[in-house]
Amino acid sequence: MPAFTPPPLPSDDKRWKIVNGTMRKNGFARHALIETLHTVQSSFGYLDDDSIRFVAQSLRVPLSQAYGVVTFYHYFSLKPPGRHTLTICAGTACYIKGSDKLIASAEKKLGVAQGQTTRDGNISLMVARCVGACGRAPVALADGELQGQVAGEQIMDQLERWAVE
């Protein structure tokens, strides 16, 4: 069998070197697929066709399998995130404390459904399964920063601040 040559990096963007580093650390083993996809998403914010193709070729995983893994796991996103992301937790403790109302009001305010980004690309509205901060329910994350015992007004204020930036 001829020696395997990994494909060239898709561009000279430095972030591809970080992605390649994860694969090299794992000896380009097939089981490094999820690890590598994590690195792509943390570097680029999401996974697009080019990056999935590059990772699949580098690890010699069928493209169908790589795409299957990407779409199986909720954590991976095929769409670029907005400039800001509001994540509302919908775990059981947050649900009992009324997080469904928070989600509904944020959807109404932004005019998008959960999982979507406003048309101007400014704000993404996400819903988390549980962020594990149940002691402070209901919980929301504003650009990753956790806020506990949030009220509807707080969320509206945050969205308005982001809107005028």
Added chain:
Amino acid sequence: MNIEELEQIADSVRGANASFDHEVNVCMGTGCLSQHSDRLKDALAKAADASGKKVLVRRTGCMGLCAAGPLVLVDREHVLYQHSRAEYSERIVAGLGGEPVAGLQCNLREHFDEQVHIVLENSGRIDPEKIDDYIARDGYKALLTAITEMKPDDVVRQITESGLRGRGGGGYPTGLKWSTVAKAVGDQKYVICNGDEGDPGAFMDRSVMESDPHRVIEGMAIAGFAVSASKGFVYVRAEYPLAVSRLSTCIRDARRRGLLGSGIGGTTFNFDVEIRLGAGAFVCGEETALIASIEGKRGTPRPRPPYPAVSGLFDKPTLINNVETFANIAPILRKGARWFASIGSERSKGTKVFALTGKINNTGLVEVPMGIKLRHIIEVIGGGVPDGHTLKAVQTGGPSGGCIPADMLDIGVSYDALIGVGSMMGSGGMIVMDDTSCMVNVARFFIEFCMTESCGKCIPCRAGTAQMYTLLTRICDGSATMDDLALLEDLCATVKEGSLCGLGQTAPNPVLSTLKYFRDEYIEHIVHKRCPAGVCSMQVPAEVMA
């Protein structure tokens, strides 16, 4: 590193601590951090410097009582401050060695006094990222004793005799699992720590990994020795970044100290640990799905046998235990199987950590002896239901569990008793619901969860949960008939009997338990088009209601 060197480190840390007149612990678990306890810690350190007092200000993991955070514990004087803020730092420091600051103290004595801490014994007491802090509290002593003075069989026997059962939810005897893997033939075996805490409403494992990560690593290494495995994986949710970063630091430090790696403690025992990130799939809590995920594949379960103990990760014999199970190992070896078995009830030994949340005053993390009355947890430790509302049910076991009605609070919390009332222990989520919660809506919430989290491999689960969700939605919006209810009950049986893995087999539990104890609420929705709790909005046109 040998035991003498370990003692030396412990002595030097204890000596260093003793050179301070006061030790002030600041909770930097996720809950308190979200209220800027990091700034609070800096402010306390600054205030201490300015005061000229000799104060050790220490970052610690979770102290448990998230409802009262940020928490500050003046360790030797046992003074606990609640809702602390950076502005209070000077007053807190001024009060050291004298009268505690009035009005800031947390006086929930029963909340703490009624708990028994084994798993959480270091949480809130040590800096989770300082290996020497862990060593000073007898950390890694059990590992070094085991590998230098015990045979693998002896370790397995100790765990068996302790009566420890898996804390991930199923309650399988840990010793039995270990002895199966130990007996399995193979030159390469693996140890996996299941930190894929997917139950929404539970955060015990997160807290243990964030507050005392070395305890988990030590438990895994002891397991590695007992079953002859040289490699371990911790599978952690990507949604837990703080747990991931603290575990990474601790694994690196344990390697540097020679407590992980090759030739541990000067013996021939090799063991190393790697972290694997989950990617948001509840089904990966199931052991064969978790293994598929570590192998870089979609997390779909496969039929057992063969069990992972015989053929698991990369088809090699694999031991999988939950975070909390591993956290119990070192104390059992240090204090003996008999000590552990003396705590708890007849068939459930030791303690259990619960995430107490929902409509309860003292939300947070509690560790209680097995067999304790549920009422005691809710009313004494949890401080009861707030705002004058009345308790309706306690949900345990997450999407796999059930709702225990208020009139059954006198059951003892053990694996068997919870199954007996149609719920289960689960990983430790305990969600309190009051009269403002609609039990049909709660059942619908869990079925929606199971529907979206079903991996899709087998039809009863994939299609069954979707149909159940549709039926429950109709009940909630008032468009259902009694025939729909009969169909729902029928489907519960099909999904339960026909699904491949635990996710599907237990998915109907929240529906079955609410149907058992709160059938009148279902009837009220269907027949009278009315939601007794006022949660569901009925969408039925008036003429149908007539």
